Amino acid sequence: IYMEEGQLLIEDLASKHGTSVNQMPLVPGNPCHIEPGDSIALVNGLIEFIISIDNDLTMDFTPVNPEFLQTVAINEHLQTVIINEEAPIKMPTKEFNCFKLLYENLDNLISKEEIVQQVWPERVGDPEQIVTAEEIASLLYRVRKRLNGHFAIKAVIQKGYYMESIHSFNLSDLS
DSSP, X not given: OEEETTEEEEOOOSOTTOEEETTEEOOTTOOEEXXXXXXXXXXXXXXXXXXXXXXXXXOOOOOSOGGGSOOEEEETTTTXXXXXXXXXXXXXXXXXXXXXXXXXXXXXXXXXHHHHXXXXXXXXXXXXXXXOHHHHHHHHXXXXXXXXXXXXXXXXXXXXXXXXXXXXXXXXXXX
């Protein structure tokens, strides 16, 4: 997308999955004029933009194709998580409790203290059994590894951690 002589243009640079404007596929290498209200779709419609000139407007982003949303089933009794109907992921108690805390607060910051209270309640308040930063980091590493890229667990320095969903899909399934 670029401006040329006051005109807003878009050009498909021979992308593998195509670009369309108002549901019309673009010919690679041929610029197309776009204006407010036009819809631009990328990756066979997975990503969609609407051209707007209202600089004060904040728009919500919602998935264009709900079939790409992850489904998550948690079985507390078996300590398993099923993501996108794949094989159940069995977790030891501490990993499961950590995942559950982060998942129940998806996209929200969780302090290190909250993680300690949820995962190591037996050590809360005991000055001889302080949970170290290394223990928390090791636990989060193991949870990340079990989730196999379905969720991202990110650190906010000196604050805590949060987990966000990664809407994963195979681009070859889109053609």
